[in-house]
Amino acid sequence: MTHLFDSLTLRETEIPNRIAVSPMCQYSVDERDGIATPWHHVHLGSRAVGGAGLVMSEATAVEPRGRITPEDLGIWSEEHADALRETTEFVKSQGAVPGIQLAHAGRKASTSRPWEGHDPLQPDEGGWEVVAPSDDAWPYGDQEAPPTRAMDAEDIDDVIEAFREGAEHALDAGFEVAEVHGAHGYLLHEFLSPVTNHRDDEYGGSFENRARLIREVTEAVREVWPDEKPVLVRLSGTDWIDDEESWTVEQSARLADVLHEAGADLIDVSSGGIAPRSAPDWAGPNYQLALAEHVRENSESGVSVGTVGGVTTSEQSEAIVRNERADLVIIGREFLRDPYFGLHAAHELGYEDEVEIPNQYLRGFDERL
Numbered sequence: 001m002t003h004l005f006d007s008l009t010l011r012e013t014e015i016p017n018r019i020a021v022s023p024m025c026q027y028s029v030d031e032r033d034g035i036a037t038p039w040h041h042v043h044l045g046s047r048a049v050g051g052a053g054l055v056m057s058e059a060t061a062v063e064p065r066g067r068i069t070p071e072d073l074g075i076w077s078e079e080h081a082d083a084l085r086e087t088t089e090f091v092k093s094q095g096a097v098p099g100i101q102l103a104h105a106g107r108k109a110s111t112s113r114p115w116e117g118h119d120p121l122q123p124d125e126g127g128w129e130v131v132a133p134s135d136d137a138w139p140y141g142d143q144e145a146p147p148t149r150a151m152d153a154e155d156i157d158d159v160i161e162a163f164r165e166g167a168e169h170a171l172d173a174g175f176e177v178a179e180v181h182g183a184h185g186y187l188l189h190e191f192l193s194p195v196t197n198h199r200d201d202e203y204g205g206s207f208e209n210r211a212r213l214i215r216e217v218t219e220a221v222r223e224v225w226p227d228e229k230p231v232l233v234r235l236s237g238t239d240w241i242d243d244e245e246s247w248t249v250e251q252s253a254r255l256a257d258v259l260h261e262a263g264a265d266l267i268d269v270s271s272g273g274i275a276p277r278s279a280p281d282w283a284g285p286n287y288q289l290a291l292a293e294h295v296r297e298n299s300e301s302g303v304s305v306g307t308v309g310g311v312t313t314s315e316q317s318e319a320i321v322r323n324e325r326a327d328l329v330i331i332g333r334e335f336l337r338d339p340y341f342g343l344h345a346a347h348e349l350g351y352e353d354e355v356e357i358p359n360q361y362l363r364g365f366d367e368r369l
Contacts (some may be wrong), residue, residue, distance in 0.1 A: 051094060068109055185273035207251060252291070
């Protein structure tokens with residue numbers, strides 16, 4: 001029976017265990033140019049030291065207008081790749097696999113950082129015009145949204161090409177896994193959901209049309225990503241909106257097969273984010289696991305599935321894998337609280353021999369030293 005510290009092989013890439021660090025925005029670029037800093041190196045590197053099998057970067061913008069905030073990480077040039085190469089080399093030196101989440105924020109772009117209010121930024125405040133499937137701006141209440149423009153055919157082509165080029169730069173930076181961000185109300189999710197997609201062209205209306213952009217982006221990334229390395233896609237399993245005109249878990253399972261055919265090897269199932277009211281009433285332990293299970297059980301292609309959300313303990317993580325509820329356990333906030341969650345989980349579950357505790361840290365795990 002599979003357990004948490006069994007390896008997971010996707011294509012020819014072996015992830016040493018079933019624990020992944022979820023992409024978590026750090027909003028820590030110093031010069032507002034998307035270039036990684038020592039903060040990113042320490043943040044990602046420490047989680048590799050801490051026993052995670054897959055260490056994912058934050059949502060990394062494929063073009064400047066795709067950033068959530070001016071301080072977001074970017075991957076739209078060789079300079080961005082150069083700044084990340086030392087980090088990917090270090091992650092690999094610790095036995096982990098470095099991954100990058102390629103992202104575009106769509107209508108949720110051009111805001112201040114969360115600890116600065118997460119307020120909309122106008123162009124004269126350091127913000128920019130944002131693009132979306134339709135011209136409906138994100139509803140900021142009493143605050144005015146940044147200028148929001150419905151994408152035309154040229155914009156769509158540009159975004160697909162930006163993802164393609166972003167993947168090429170990510171590969172040059174040394175990443176082994178590429179994830180397409182199609183969740184949380186950002187651009188690709190905005191095209192998927194009827195809540196935000198009101199187009200009447202080939203990118204709107206039917207399921208096939210709304211899924212067209214994420215399929216084309218996945219295909220573009222797959223075209224430049226080596227055959228032996230996996231491509232992942234993060235989806236919001238549901239919009240959490242009780243309305244037939246929203247994105248549902250049934251559509252997610254259907255889309256999983258479309259994306260697998262387009263070259264995706266694992267579907268990372270999250271949820272929500274399409275609108276301010278788009279969140280579950282309760283977000284306790286494993287609150288998104290049923291969505292991942294539904295996708296895993298109802299997709300016909302047999303694509304691998306990861307779960308994220310409300311996972312905080314080693315026993316919980318082990319149970320998810322042993323009971324075959326998901327293939328990969330993706331952990332966010334607990335890795336913020338405990339960068340060494342993977343090492344602690346191995347110690348608590350009795351799998352010490354299956355992880356390599358750095359010599360420098362052995363005293364923390366072996367009472368004899």
